[in-house]
Amino acid sequence: MQDTLPNSLALQQAIQAKINFKTKPLGALGYLETIALQIGLIQKTDTPQLINPHILIFAADHGIAKEGVSAYPQEVTWQMVYNFLNGGAAINVFTKQNAITVKVIDAGVNKTFDDLPNLIKAKIDYGTQSFLHSKAMTLAQLEACRTEAQRLVREVMETTQANIIGFGEMGIGNTSSASLIMHCLTGIDLKLCIGRGTGLDDEQLQNKYAILNRAVAHHSIDTHLPYEVLQTFGGFEIAMITEAMLEVAQKNGIIMVDGFIATAAFLVAQKVNPSILKNAIFCHQSDEKGHHLLLEYLQAKSLLQLNMRLGEGTGCAVAYPLIQSAVNFLNEMASFETAGVSNKD
């Protein structure tokens, strides 16, 4: 098959036929078949390839963290950045196992970092403003998030030929941002969008709800404007992930979507460019309360449901071998004909 079929329907039928004539009952590889077809359509070929998978971890701090919405103190953000750089975090273990390249980006951590070999410096500011009092960021800062994220994605994709990129995040307080973005852009009741994050107890969860409720009341924003929602409630890491995802889709790559916060960033991207859905593989349904509703809203099904709730891109990293399996069966399995196996009548 040529890479330049005249139209996508013919391509779709060709890939589907190739899947159907593999030596297995029709549909017997389930969701892996869906993924194989999707990747074939993205790459416009029935012999797709995954090249140089990357996970980009964006870290930033949040003004709202000082209001007591998280179980952990804000300094954990920069401490975890060092942990990423030193190879001690979960995402390091899983990406090493699955041969995925990790990059760590300071998108706006409340700490001045030295020049460190594996740290990409793209600090917008030392954390966002608390959205209890003002918009989280200025328009200029939002614009800077876009510029930096686009530059970074272009560099990765152009210098390494990477065609599949996942996104992780680190930022104490960022489930609060994600919940508010979800609430504003989906219309789902705020209470259903709020979860325990890194481990709030019942009383702390009540408090988080009260604070986020006040935040919603404080702003009168047009919820039809995804960028206004992002500017008001976003974090720098969330805004950069949104823009990076849009850029990957623009360059026809595969986006691995991680958990609750990454999916909130994806939601903004999807409101900006609805066709981005065709480039997205949802890797893991988080245990964080709002995530399954958010995936439902996007009509998305995740590859994994492991009750994880860690962020960092860990869902992408552990799901990656399944995506590779989908591509591999399409390229490597025998057909009924070549294997001399009788097909169903």
Added chain:
Amino acid sequence: MQDTLPNSLALQQAIQAKINFKTKPLGALGYLETIALQIGLIQKTDTPQLINPHILIFAADHGIAKEGVSAYPQEVTWQMVYNFLNGGAAINVFTKQNAITVKVIDAGVNKTFDDLPNLIKAKIDYGTQSFLHSKAMTLAQLEACRTEAQRLVREVMETTQANIIGFGEMGIGNTSSASLIMHCLTGIDLKLCIGRGTGLDDEQLQNKYAILNRAVAHHSIDTHLPYEVLQTFGGFEIAMITEAMLEVAQKNGIIMVDGFIATAAFLVAQKVNPSILKNAIFCHQSDEKGHHLLLEYLQAKSLLQLNMRLGEGTGCAVAYPLIQSAVNFLNEMASFETAGVSNKD
């Protein structure tokens, strides 16, 4: 920590503490934490290792296949054996990707095979008898399944030091065997135990139900005797898998349980030796109708739910990287202390 802690509770607490002090919120790796703890307990250490993973595919034919219970003709069993040996099947693709050794065993295929380098010959007979008319196998044949399976598992574990083994099967008609075993040993309504197998339509499914209903009526067996159920309705591949699983548990290995048929074989093993559950990791919940009820009965949760229904051990092969991830995070992640990250108060 020594490998010889005085009791298993102390070991459990030590492993759990190690998990809890990794740089992540408590419980944030979800089901991977459960698996890590389980493997630590099996191996009696907080630094477990997976060594030389194997998948053993047992193939056999079934007398019942001639009664029209499958969408595919019986010769597909031996044709797929050749496909396994030639590396063209889904299981070959996935095991190659994940560095798992595959062995193919002729447990009772209706075909005389030449001596082939990768085929293990353990043929009990050229297929079972149809359980519409008699027991599927004789007691001597059931005993032979045990001897062959034990010998095989011992050889694999002793010569390669493999400590994690998955089991696949191939046998046209074997969902019928699995449904009857499930029905007899769980008491779940027969209709709920029967599915479309490799792809029956509604009328064929009705027919399968009628046939299996007749089979149940034909035999008066004591459903408290798992081996009698296995002898009556089993296939040679199912019986060998049951015995092989028991042997792996006996030798303190990890059993990867695949889909519906492999879980039916496990059910027999679990009735023989209930403690086998602690050695079992359930890899994938099949799309085959009875499987989720069977897992529920065993109070088991599968790592994956990908709507696959292929057998061959494919669920084990694609789940393996997640099991490796569980072991890796336990061994390789930094603790709060070593990473200098603040823990929750």
